[in-house]
Amino acid sequence: MKFICTIILLAVSAFSLAQSPRETKNFDFDWKFFLGDSSEAKNPNFDDSNWQEVQLPHDWSVKQQVSKENAGQGWMAGAMGYFPGGIGWYRKSFTVPKSHENKKVVIQFDGVYHQSNVYLNGKHLGFHPYGYTTFEYDLTPYLNYGGENTIAVRVDHSDSPSSRWYSGSGIYRHVWLKVTDPIHIATWGTYITTPEISEKEAQVNIATTIENSSKSLVEVLVENRIVDKEGKQIALEKSKLQVGKSKQETLQQSLNLKEPQLWSIEEPYLYTMETKVKVNGKTVDEYKTTFGVREIRFRPDKGFFLNGKNIKMKGMNLHLDAGSLGTAVPDKSYLRRLQILKEYGVNAIRLSHNPPTSEFLDMCDRLGFVVIGEAFDKWKGGYYAKYFDEWWQQDIEAMVLRDRNHPSIVLWSIGNETDEQFDTSGKGTERAIKLRDYVHDLDPSRLVTAALRPDQERRYNVNGFAQSLDVVGYNYQEPWLEDEKREFPDRIIYVSEAFSYYRGRKDQFRAFDPINPWFDVANNDFVFGQFLWPGIDYLGESKAWPSFGRVNGLFDVSMVEKPAAAFHRSVWNDVPMVRIAVADQSLDMDTGKPHWSWPFLAGHWSFPQYEGRVIQVHTTTNCDSVELVLNDKSLGFRNTSDYSNNTITWHVPYEKGRIVAKGYKAGREVASYELKTAGNPAQILLSPDRTQISADGQDLSHIAIRLVDENGVVVPNADQEITVEVVGNGRLLGLDNGDLRDPFTGHSIQTYFGKALLTLQSGRSKGTIRVRVSSEGLSDEVLTLEAQ
Structure with a gap:
């Protein structure tokens, strides 16, 4: 392993050009759905007139009633949030014009949960078990050109709950119909890196894979041009390549990008790469791609560097459901969530514990997040065990090949809390090495990580599991980090999951010490970041009925910022701020699992039950001092440095009205926050x-x-x-x-x-x-x- 690693990457995400020979059609509309099973539903003449009309993305589980009858066994009781699974069928009729008879037509599913079988005109196209990876089928041999065609999809989630969190059920991501010339750029067929970057120039290497589905050898001309934000062409390269019939060949090209604008968290600059494929002077395929140029370094002593700047990752773990939308989340919903997190101060996201939509990563590229892309939760010891041996390689390919060109992706994670980390036989470590090496084969430009579960015996060090990783993620193990560093000084370390309020101890990792785990990151140069669990409340993994979700996020599913979120805002955001929260043990609220929670805090000033009584008021700030004012009467000034966790505790005789906290820096008021007593709803x-x-x-x-x-x-x-x-x-x-x-x-x-x-x-x-x-x-x- 190289303990000081420099990675320089140009990243891309493909879109079809306007007026392109390539057609990419959104296939989300005009589907029929039936919750249940029918052996005849795959047939084109099947009568689906009584089926429900739906549009994709579609999650059938979230639209059903929650019930204790849907509980899983043992600790998995609330995993699916008491929503049902089942079996569902989707059907869609469509036509393909006769003019496409000499084209290649492919259907692409961005995500189906799970165990899907797809049929076209009664012909079985294939089976895909994993619910989180993109897959596609070639429709060309089975289409009725100029006539009606029927696509049918059977989705089997009868094994619900099949995950540790709410997974949803159905075709819950976009579907695309892609039409190309037989000679075209292969799916995920571009890979761009830059081996050298300076202020004056970046060397851009692009590997373009051309697929020839025709019946003869062809010579193609591949043109790649770089365009800046203003639409100005700034580099161009042309090369020829021969591709045999029914073959794929990869062309390597280099371009020089003068005075490159770097992609960063603060300024996520994106270029455009336009790629054309020509045969005998005729353009047969075109791509339009966006990409970012940035330099990544991971050092065991100082952590993470982006473009030479040492940065702490201020991260959140995110599941990809969104409250009442379930897992069928429209792109604009994800965009709203990410914009709110960006304003809050988040700069990093760990995708827990599966690949997201490509649109989600496009947003991370544009907004300036760094991302850990994760393939799996468990391996052989989890719910995916029956498919793992046969499918892990295809699932890794689907993640890495699709997403390896996003500038936001900085690490690949091959797993989370896998049982193999405890395996002392060596077989678990062998499996980790196999996955790590395969990711490196597909993308040598990034390091590989996995997240380790707490283990008093630290067997992951004894069996070599941790040593097999380029970068080691620790879940809830802050008390051991300094010991790990002393024993393994060349190890690159981060906190892959962290409690948001309480810190554990060596003798009790689920302790309730009110010392925020962020300080283990901030005070240790060798720890490059923290990812809170969770960032946002999510469905499933609930504490107990009647709760159908996990409510320990700093934001609820509506993206309302909770009072307890004030601390991380104070340390993750440079904008001067102060917040008020009130200790209120009378709150009627679901607290979730206690170690991931915090004391009862209210974000209002309406407490008729406490009239005339002394209550605790907390002001959290990144300012030097705070003044608290109740009904225009000052309750005094206090210095933030005299208190822990950036939080000052006040004891205030409650009276209705208006309470204001004022934050001061260098003696000047720079922030304020107020709460008012509410009357009756009007x-x-x-x-x-x-x-x-x-x-x-x-x-x-x-x-x-x-x-x-x-x-x-x-x-x-x-x-x-x-x-x-x-x-x-x-x-x-x-x-x-x-x-x-x-x-x-x-x-x-x-x-x-x-x-x-x-x-x-x-x-x-x-x-x-x-x-x-x-x-x-x-x-x-x-x-x-x-x-x-």
Whole structure:
């Protein structure tokens, strides 16, 4: 292993060019769905007229009722969040024009959970067990050109729960129909690296794989040109290549990029690479790709460097569901989540514990996140054990080949808390080496990691498992990090999962010491980052019925920032800030699993039950000092350095009104935060993030719903049911309130601390959409949006 490693990468993500010979058609609309099984549903003449009409992405489980009857066995009881699995069928009829008879037609599924069998016109195309990787089938030999075709997909999730978290069920990601010339760039057929970068120049190496599905040898001309943000061509390279019939060949080319703009967290600059393939002067294929240029180094003594700058990864572990949307999450929902995390101060994401959508990584590229891409949770010791031996190689290929060109990806993870880390026979370590080496074969430009579960005996060191990794991730093992470093000084170390509030001890890793684990990262140069578990609440892995999710995130599923999130905002964000939270043991809320939780904290100032009593108020800040003011009376100044965790504890006689915290740096007020006592609910307040959306059937508006008093203050302690009606060319996609004990099917939901979130999706025609929200005792509130 090389303990000081420099990686320099140009990264790309492919899109078809306008007017390109290559057609990439979104295939998400006009599907039929049936929850149940039928041996005849694969046949083209099967009668599906009574099936439900759906559009993709689609997750059938989240639309069903939660029930204790859906519990798993033992510790897996709440893994699926008490949602059902089952078997489902999808069917779609479509036509392909006769003009495509000499083309190659492929269907690509970005993700189906899981154990899918796909049929075209009754012909079985293939089986794909893993629910998180992209796969495709060649439709060309079985199409009725000019006539009707039927694609049928059987999805088998009858083994639910089949994961440690909510996985959803169905075709829950995009589907694409791709039409190319027989001579074309292969799927994931570009790989770009830069072996040298300087301020004056970057050497750009691009490997382009050409596939020849024709019946004769061909000579192709491959043109690659780099275009900057302004659309100016700044480099061009042309080369010829011969490709035999039914063969693939890879062409290596180099371009020089003058005075390159580097991709970074602060300025994620992206170039465009345009690739053309020509035969006898005719363009037969085109790609348009975005890429970023950046230098990565991992050092055992100082951690992570991006473009020569030493950076601490301030990270969150994310599952890829989104509350009431389940796992069928539209792209704009992911974008909203990432934008909120970016503003909060997050700069790194660990994808737990599976590959995401390619669109998710595109967003990380554009927003400036560094990402750990992860292939699996368990290996032979988990729910995927029966398929692992046969399929691990294909699943690794699907992840690495698809995503290896994203500038955001900085590490590959081959597993999480695998049982093999405890195996003293050596077979587990052999398996780790096999996976590591295969990732290196596919992408030599990145290091390989895995996350280790706490182990008092540290068997992962005895059996060589940890030593087999380029970079070692430790889950909840902060008390051992300094020992690990002394014993293995050349080891590259980070915290792959961390509690967000409490720190463990060597004798009790699930202890409740109120010393934030972030300080183990901040105070040790050799620890390059921390990834909180979890960043956002998620479905499944619930503590116990009736909760159907994990609620220990710093954000709830509606992306409301919790009071306990103030600490990490204070240490991850340079913007001066101060927040107020109130200790309140009377809160009616699901606390999740205790070691991942924090003390009861409320984010409001409405406590009639505490009138005249002394209560604890916490101010968390990254300022030098804080002044607390209650109803215009100062309660004094306190220095942040006199307290731990950037949090000052005050004891305040409660009185209704207005409490304000003011943050000071160098004696000057630079931040403030206030809470006001709420009266009775007087109005429904609707706050959309967008009032104009695209009429493409996929765009979203996220509408925050608030119950407020006559002064506009959110009423946190008088929750009541709200009902939503949508009129026009749009639909209610989901309703959330952040309380994962409150089912979210239908058009009504109870507010939670006075709040809820409505996710509206556009239809496919232009027009006005009206959203009406009603609640007993309050006037209806109507919001008008435009789909354009």
